[in-house]
Amino acid sequence: AQKITQTQPGMFVQEKEAVTLDCTYDTSDPSYGLFWYKQPSSGEMIFLIYQGSYDQQNATEGRYSLNFQKARKSANLVISASQLGDSAMYFCAMRELYGNNRLAFGKGNQVVVIP
């Protein structure tokens, strides 16, 4: 069963605007962590941000923030003030306490920033 769902089609966003990427997840484990990665066209996987299931506050890292709604099982990534270099695939991933430390990925969201 798919644990991470990213269903948005490719998105175009104007430079300097904010963009929200949706991620919903499925788990019965009370302890888990959520990660977002960026994959530019060059192919490398770049870690962006982490949210723990017990964290009281939404995670933020520079222009990246996570809108974590635990009851709804969603962990949406918000990129503020988009830049051309933000054009990439973005992957949401989850690690469960009882999942043997495996990181399960969603299928990704494509973002294209236009000037």
Added chain:
Amino acid sequence: NAGVTQTPKFQVLKTGQSMTLQCAQDMNHNSMYWYRQDPGMGLRLIYYSASEGTTDKGEVPNGYNVSRLNKREFSLRLESAAPSQTSVYFCASSPDRGLGNSPLHFGNGTRLTVT
């Protein structure tokens, strides 16, 4: 620091040939992983190793074998390559054995084509 190093970067195999993908990390991490990435599928876990001397199957282990040679190295072997194994392969590592907030560090990937 080199981080996670994968070799080769590109490889073309004929159906039935065998090969080993090499991965080494210099961060003294405990856990290492092999993922494959196919268009529209995100990253899927093939095998992982929570610590030196242990390996476990992931989501898509069929057709692959792994060896955790030592703490630094984790190799992936295709004994008899099939066209369905055409993919981009990523090796990754993380310091954790259990649940933690440490992200996975990825290598730059190996693009494998099986004809």
